Amino acid sequence: MNRIHTRLVLGLTLAVLVGCAPKETPPLAMPTPSHPPATPAETNTVTKTDAEWRKLLTPEQYHVLREAGTERAHGKAYEEFKAQGAGTYVCGGCGAELFSSAHKFDSHCGWPSFYDPANAKNVRTREDRSFGGVRVEVLCAKCNGHLGHVFKGEGFATPTDQRYCINGVALKFVPKSAAPRTP
Ligand SMILES: [Zn+2]
Numbered sequence: 511m512n513r514i515h516t517r518l519v520l521g522l523t524l525a526v527l528v529g530c531a532p533k534e535t536p537p538l539a540m541p542t543p544s545h546p547p548a549t550p551a552e553t554n555t556v557t558k559t560d561a562e563w564r565k566l567l568t569p570e571q572y573h574v575l576r577e578a579g580t581e582r583a584h585g586k587a588y589e590e591f592k593a594q595g596a597g598t599y600v601c602g603g604c605g606a607e608l609f610s611s612a613h614k615f616d617s618h619c620g621w622p623s624f625y626d627p628a629n630a631k632n633v634r635t636r637e638d639r640s641f642g643g644v645r646v647e648v649l650c651a652k653c654n655g656h657l658g659h660v661f662k663g664e665g666f667a668t669p670t671d672q673r674y675c676i677n678g679v680a681l682k683f684v685p686k687s688a689a690p691r692t693p
Pocket of ligand 1: 601606650653
C-alpha cells in the first residue's frame with residue numbers, strides 16, 4: 511500500500527510540475543498596462559475621408575496610395591525619378607518626409623528604389639499576403655497611404671541590402687535647393 515501511495519504522490523507531483531511549466535508567470539501577476547500599446551493607426555496624424563482624398567490626389571495617385579495599386583514599371587514617374595538630383599522624397603498624399611536621394615540606387619526594377627527610409631518613423635511596414643505570396647508592404651505612417659514593398663537580402667551592393675520598391679506617383683520630390691531651411 512505504502513509503495514503504491516508513494517508512486518501516486520510522485521506521479522501527481524510530476525504531473526503538477528509538468529503542468530505548471532508553461533505557466534511560470536500566473537496571468538494574475540501580469541501588470542495591467544495603464545494604456546494599451548500604440549498601434550500603427552494611432553500614429554496617423556493625417557486622416558481624410560475618401561471624398562477628400564479623391565479631390566486631393568490624381569486618379570493614379572489615388573489608385574496607388576489609397577487602393578494599394580501599383581504603377582506601370584518603367585513609367586513616367588520612374589523616368590523622372592532617375593533624372594532627379596539631390597533632394598527629399600515626401601509623401602504624395604500628406605507631405606511627410608519619407609526618402610532621400612542619398613539612399614536611392616538603381617535596381618533596374620522599373621520603380622524608384624531606396625535602401626533605407628530618410629525618416630524611419632514616417633515609414634511603416636506590414637505583411638501583405640495578396641497575390642498568393644508573402645511580401646512586406648510599405649506605408650506612410652502619417653496618412654496610411656500605400657507606397658510599395660520592401661525586399662531584403664537580394665544581394666544588392668548597398669549598406670542595408672534592402673530594396674524599398676516604391677511607386678513614383680506616391681512620392682513628391684523636393685529638390686535640395688528648393689527645400690526650406692525651417693519648416
Ligand atoms: Zn502620407
